[in-house]
Amino acid sequence: MRAFQHRENRVTLRDRARLLALLPTAGGPLATAVVALELLSGVLPALSALSLAWVISRVSEPTDVGLLTAVGPALLGYAGVLVLSQALEALSTPLQYFAKARIDGRRRTDVLRVTAACQTIEVLEEPEVRELVRLAKAEPGNWTERTPGDGCLAQTRMCAEALGLIASCGILATFAWWLIPVVAIPSAIVQALWSRHGVEFMRQWRRGIREGMHADVWSKMLIEPSLGKEVRIFGFARLAADRMRHHVLRMFEPVWAVGARNLREQWVKFWLVGGGLGVCFVVVARAASQESISVSLASALLMAAWGVYQSIAGYDARAIVGALPGEHAWTALRQRLSTTRADDPDSGSASPVPAGEPAALPAVRFEGVGFRYPGTSASVLDALDLEIRPGELLAIVGANGAGKSTLIKLLSGLYRPTSGRITVDGTDVWHAGIARWRQRITVVFQEFARYHLSMAANISLTADTGRQRDRAALAEVVEQAGLSDVVARMPNGLDTPLTRAREGGVELSGGQWQQVILARALYAVRTGAGLLVLDEPTAHLDVRSEAEIFGRLARRKGDFSVVLISHRLSTVRAADRIVLLDGGRISECGSHDELIARGGQYARMFALQAERFSTDSDWRGARDEPRADSSEGAVQ
Structure with missing residues (x-):
């Protein structure tokens, strides 16, 4: 920079x-x-x-x-x-x-x-x-x-x-050739002064941008409804206004000083321009009065002198x-x-799986994988060894910051391991071709994208763009993701835009959007992906909806591989294997029953969460928890 x-x-x-x-x-x-x-x-x-x-x-x-x-x-x-x-x-x-x-x-x-x-x-x-x-x-x-x-x-x-x-x-x-420098030199000086003043004005304004950003933050606190609620409740509106004014003055006072100095120096430009052009005009007028040159030539010389000034001093350097x-x-x-x-040999040559053919289920291994984010010294993963077996439902759990989401980003090729390697069917994923690998995996991230397209387009974005949209597959994944009732209420069904910014569009709630993203991942599975990765895929859903979705996934175990990350340990009980991440490594691994019998950290975490639902009132609260699709603005 x-x-x-x-x-x-x-x-x-x-x-x-x-x-x-x-x-x-x-x-x-x-x-x-x-x-x-x-x-x-x-x-x-x-x-x-x-x-x-x-x-x-x-x-x-x-x-x-x-x-x-x-x-x-x-x-x-x-x-x-x-x-x-x-x-x-x-x-x-x-x-x-x-x-x-x-x-x-x-x-x-x-x-x-x-x-x-x-x-x-x-x-x-x-x-x-x-x-x-x-x-x-x-x-x-x-x-x-x-x-x-x-x-x-x-x-x-x-x-x-x-x-x-x-x-x-x-x-x-x-x-007279000497008239050229007489007019050109003062004009060049004026242009240099003008450019210097303009650039200095720009420089001072840029230096104050950070102050302007601070002022904008305080301003938004006063005028945006989402932020203005607390401003009014806690009564610091005057403080916000004073802070905004403080930053605005710090931004513009240096700029105003430069502008005032530029105005004071305008007389210098006036005398320079007047001096050069004045000498030329006097000399030409005298020669014309003495009939040394014709009036026509005199007029041409005067206009040419002004043209020299315009060509030089009129240049805008900004x-x-x-x-x-x-x-x-x-x-x-x-x-x-x-x-x-990258050294990805197949970055532009990956060929899609033909429609209708079953996806090959990959065997994935993390072999001594370590990772730390750029610019940091702390390792998020440290010599991690993990196997994802073909056709299994693998759950990954752990405390916040244990590295679960980072593991998913490494698995999908969004980051390279700092050490170790990730293999697919025995070959390093980066040597085999990351583009080819990404056609075999689909991921639901915690922070997912909401496209202002139709429901069908939002779901089928994962498929190869050259393929015709598979309506039967769309209907199937909509059912699996629990979206059937939502689609039935839409004015144009699957062709309804998912934004009110488009004609005939609707707005979805957070839970409904999460179901759309899940349907997108399932559609990718139907069109060639063999590994489905779910990173907190039901965080916006109530317990009942979550149980229904995972029940459907559990019944399809073996059709594709699933890697599930969830903080709700009750949702991972049906997993074939559960691994607990702690300190960047796997500290426990086994089925739910095996880990509970072991009485280790997983068992303690599960017992702690179970306490929330140990009474009838707790269960009733979970059962009566408002569905995410009933929020304001959602499709009813």
């Missing part, structure tokens, strides 16, 4: 060339049209000066023909320049909009591609990588940040203005400076992620 941040205000020739190189991504015809318009806009001041001089020369010259006949061609030429200027202004805005959209769209697509190519998610969780992605994806978070399209078009405009500068200087040189952090972030992101694209 710092490697490119410390250079963000210094624009090199390489940076400028890099921005220009983005223009072809807008498309050949569009890029050509943008360049042509910018070049014409750049030389327009010089064309205006020459066409006006032509008109004046024709008016002032004696002629035997009528005035209109003599001046007509010149007037037409000058009118043509005026029409051209209006046409350029009308065409430039929409063409630049489309070019910017294409350039930025290409960058967003590229960022998505390189991040999606990562075989694991651990690198994407690094704060530095997340910031690189934020900067590189062409979605400015504030006004100081600009997109690649902004920077590319600004650099193209600067090159076109350089051509216009050369044309205007050429006109001045026809009278678009280029604001776009460069994103460009540097894009380079750093590609370099960082290129090391994570």
